[in-house]
Amino acid sequence: MGGLKVLLIVLYLSFVVAETKPSLAEKLREDADLSQFLALLERNAVANTTLQHRQTTLFAPTNQAFQRYNGEMDDSLVLFHISNLAVTLTNLDYSISSELDGNPPLWITRRRDTMHDDIYVNNAKIDISRSYQATRNGKLQVLHVIDQVLQPLLPLSQSSGGSPIYNPNAYQFLEHSDEFNVGPHRLRSFRQKVNQLQKKEVFNADGRHTFFIPVDEGFKPTTRSDLIDAKVVDGHVIPQHVLFTQATPDNKEFKSLAFTDNVKVIISFTTTMNGKEEITFVNSNTVAGDAKHSRGVVLADIVRANIPVKNGVVHLIQRPLMVVDTTVIDFLKEKEDGPLCKFYEVIMDLGEHNPFLNELTMAKDITLFAPSNEAWNEISVQNIIRNHHKLLDILNLHLVRERLPLDAIIHNNMNQIYQAPTALPRRYLYFNVINHHNNMTLTVEGGGVNATVTQTNIAATNGFVHIIDRVLGVPYTTVYEKMKTDPMLNITYNLGKRQMFNHQLNEMEHRYTYFVPRDHAWLKFQIKHPSAYNALFREDFGYYTKQILERHMIRADRSYTVSDLKQLANETHPFVLPTSRDPLRLRVKESDKNYYVEWNGRWIHVFRPDVECTNGIIHVIDEPFVLESDIRATGASDKTRVAYPLSLLFISFVFARILEY
Structure with a gap:
């Protein structure tokens, strides 16, 4: 009997301690770094009621996250950061329902790196060290601190299509894109192709998928639309994976729906810096093609990323994937802030009719090893490009007068160091293929500079482009x-x-x-x-x-x-x-x-x-x-x-x- 009394006392004391532990509301008030989220929460009656009486999970952005946020800010935004389920870090599954109208899901990603595991909700990273849980009136409540504000897909208030659509799937979003706030972008051209090719079910599919939708500006020239068939539409979908940009490692490859017996297309993300701005691209790599679908990589800028939908996530992209209809020079000048825009500027500094530009324009079979935007920021490079005679030699060092896709370089390099003649007389490029734990890295040396190829096999109608991380021919080592x-x-x-x-x-x-x-x-x-x-x-x-x-x-x-x-x-x-x-x-x-x-x-x-x-x-x-x-x-x-x-x-x-x- 005495033992029972002791047990009851222990249970009572445990209950008292649990109840006296700071509640989530108190925890939020104590943390000055979460003051903007607390202010937003206190203005919303539903959020306050949930916090007072129900079990809940809060995803609280820091003040710095709010300062970076440029989306709409109204009282309902906080509901996209709240769930009526209490879920700790270990119990977070693929998704969790939010309290926003329509209960759109919040997608969970566990990104396993070599040192530790990171957890993301949509595109926001959870600060694992700051997660907290407490009990309120016997209800478990959980707090997770995140580094971005979660941005929901909301219908425009002046929507003319009857009842507004909450929590649309990818096809509903595509079909009614004019009724959502997606900035200046229009999706009519791709929507027309999806309906014409009867591929509605691809975007309607239940589950968790990633969808890429090219905007109307990407359908220039108008003949590009004729190159989009059912297989190309499939190449814009990654099944069974919800991939937000920050939560997805660069260059990790995923099979698209267009990965079949005859055509095989894989997709990956690439992030690069343009000045202080970070730009994310999506790459479609047709590793096996046919008469209608050329092998090689098509690179598209993501113009609006991370749009959450009921069956996954949508990324709006600058141009269609898989479609190879531009020359090498067209690719260089396609976007003013593209991945090689500085290279194009350097070429044009030599004049509109310089011999290097003429060769890029007229040649039928070429491979260009193109330095990235960051490569041109090196001081030694800046000093030398003012000398136009020297600059022309340097540019020619980056050009090979034949098609050299990655597999050809690897094949030629199997039994000897492969050297390819460049457009600069008596100068060669030398290749080295490094295979480390099944991760293959290609390096190229020219004029004493060893560069790493960061993006391979960008396909053009007259050849290939490989992006490298240094300017060849401008020494930087003793x-x-x-x-x-x-x-x-x-x-x-x-x-x-x-x-x-x-x-x-x-x-x-x-x-x-x-x-x-x-x-x-x-x-x-x-x-x-x-x-x-x-x-x-x-x-x-x-x-x-x-x-x-x-x-x-x-x-x-x-x-x-x-x-x-x-x-x-x-x-x-x-x-x-x-x-x-x-x-x-x-x-x-x-x-x-x-x-x-x-x-x-x-x-x-x-x-x-x-x-x-x-x-x-x-x-x-x-x-x-x-x-x-x-x-x-x-x-x-x-x-x-x-x-x-x-x-x-x-x-x-x-x-x-x-x-x-």
């Missing part, structure tokens, strides 16, 4: 930094660590011309002279290693391009360059658009000439400058050297043959 980061130059860089040889390559007082054997060249040398190669890495042979590298480097008051050397040293008359070791006597010739240097009686291929750096130039060569006497000096330690297993040498060489570095 010789040292280039050696350290270039995946093709690892072995020479590691050899240069001996006796601190590399440190001088960071100096800006001198100009360097450095003939650097690429990794493949050293691995060929390793097979031919294994003892000498192994000795180069021994601690007690650092002096010899340094001497060999000194023969490859000229430190002077200027650096030498290959064309400079060709003028100074032709096939019959060598030119002597001073090095720290001994004079470097070279002859230079050009054959089949490739350069060769003759050293010590051997013609050596210059695999990558003129890799420009901020303090010099690197020439990547296919054979090291090593003499027989160097081999004898290093090989003298055969009896004491640490032998590398032959099998390891063989494996490393085979691996190098596969990757070519």
